[in-house]
Amino acid sequence: MTESARPRKRIILGAFLSGVNHHTVWSAPEAGSQIAFSSFEHLARTAERGKFDFFFLAEGLALRERSGRVFDQDVVGRPDTLPVLAALAAVTEHLGLVGTLNTTFNEPYELARQLGSLDHLSGGRAGWNVVTSFDAFTGQNFRRGGYLHRDDRYVRADEFLAATHRLWDAWGEEAIVADKESGRFLRRPEDGTELGAFSFQGDQFDISGHFTTPRPPQGRPVILQAGVSPGGRDFAVRRSDAIFSPYRHLDEAQEFYRDIQRRAALAGRAPGEVKILPSASFVLGDTEADAVERHRHIARQQVTGQTAQILLEAVWNRDLSGYDPDGPLPDIDPDPEGPPVIQGRARLHQDAHQTVAEWRALAEAHDYSLRELALHVFGRTDFVGTPRQVADLIDAFVQNDGSDGFILGSHLTPTGLDEFVDRVVPLLQERGALRTEYTGTTLRDNLGL
Known part of the structure; x- marks a missing residue:
């Protein structure tokens, strides 16, 4: 079915509060x-x-270091994920609340x-971004240390998800319906099994x-x-609702989209699940010129x-501190086996x-300096232009199966999203690509799962 012949996809939007990477201009x-x-x-x-689907909070379990010293340009001091999301449940009504939580150290x-x-506290709006960790550096903060081999991270994660599913299912679906008023139902009536x-x-x-x-x-x-590696993709399609x-x-986004849908079908998942x-x-x-100049300045x-x-x-x-950021790429080979810098x-x-x-070939082809290469390869998907141009770009990416939506972040905390909601959201709603009102009561409802 061609794009024009099929129904318009509704764009999924998440709001991402940056803070553990270089995208945040904290200064x-x-x-x-x-x-x-x-x-x-x-x-x-x-x-x-802006009728977004969810709020997303990333998390780092250790302060990053360079040559044994904490990064002096990193944002540090982030509160724990779950208390923040629980507090947000009290000041929102419809927005999903998604947190990053690690299967290696929990x-x-x-x-x-x-x-x-x-x-329960949010009325069915919780989400979990499942991540793994294998490095001994992060493991020093935990009892198990860095024992987990890289090859075992998805083995543990897969079993972790299976165990949590077993726990959530321990109270049968009929039990929570029967118990919802009193909270005191102790046995299932049909067989006497303990809840x-x-x-x-x-x-x-x-x-x-x-x-x-x-x-x-x-x-x-x-x-x-x-999940990007073959093992990560297979794990994601078995256990995840979104990737x-x-x-x-x-x-390349379309190729990834097709591969995930193919793997999902092989795993018994329904189309679009x-x-x-x-x-x-x-x-x-x-104007477009204004946006391009502003983007250059922010980058x-x-x-x-x-x-x-x-x-x-x-x-x-x-x-690499001895190399000029505005000069050519380093002329030395990488040392992947050496002690981590x-x-x-x-x-x-x-x-x-x-x-x-690959980076050297890219830098030679475009005459990139070290800094210009970093700007190119470490940037996010940036939609740059007038509000209507940005609405067009986002809608086209989704309707052409580059994705089902986006998790939007901004360089500025916490007000960076305001102008998107004020200026772009109405244009997406106008063309029927974004909801105008929430219709579901849970995050699953709103995501169409």
Whole structure:
């Protein structure tokens, strides 16, 4: 079916509060606090005013380091995810509340209770971005340390999800309906089975007992995951409701979209059951030229010379502070086997030598400096233009199956999303690509799951 012949897809939108990466221009005079609840509240209320599907909060479990010292250009001091989302449940009515929580350094019973409780407190609006970790640096903050081998991270994550599903299902669907008024129903009437009884045995977990939290309103909170490797993609289509896509250009995004849908079908999932959501940012101007100039200015605030060096150090695994950010790429080879120069940053490029070779070819073809290359390869999907141009670009990307929507972030906390809601949202609503009112009562309803 051609794009013109099929129904228009409704765009899914999430609001992303940056804070653990270089996209946040925390030094801007108009930037607000990364810790004060007022910042989280402002962004969540703005997203709900724009009829967004959910608020998304990332999380880092360790302060990142460079050569043994904490990054001096990173935003640090972020509160814990779950208390923030629980507080936001009290000041929003429809917006989904999605948090990043790690399967390597948590336990199924603990997270199942916390997420189930958030789903109850919010009336069915909880979501979980499932992430893994294998590095010893982050593991130093936890009892288990860095024991988990890279190859085992999805093994544990897959079993973790299976265990949490068992826990959420421990109270049968009929039990929560019967119990919803009193909260005191102790046995299922049909067979006398104790409510909440569970048992789960696997290679990673051997747990049993009684689950204390009644079945969540959604049955299970919405699950999001970022899987790019073949193993990550297979895990995502088995366990996730939505997948973060790292692809910024339509052709590669379409290829990823098709591959995920193919894998989902092989896993027995229905068409459209797994949503694809890249992160993105936007820059608006009264004219296209204004927007382009503003984007150039913001990008250079985000990627300073020092930031560019550090971003490339994560791949070279060498100290690049002696190289001019406005000069050519380093003339030395990467050292992927050496002691880590950068600690606490996810490894996005598995083959350092291949990546550096590709970057050198790219820099030669476009005459990029070190900093210009960093601006090119580490940027998000940026929609730049007038409000109508940005609305056109977002709609075209989704309708042509580059994604099912976007998780939008801004360089400015917490007010950066305001102008998108004020100037772009009405244009998307006008063409029928974005809801004008919430119709569902849960996050699953709003996402069409």
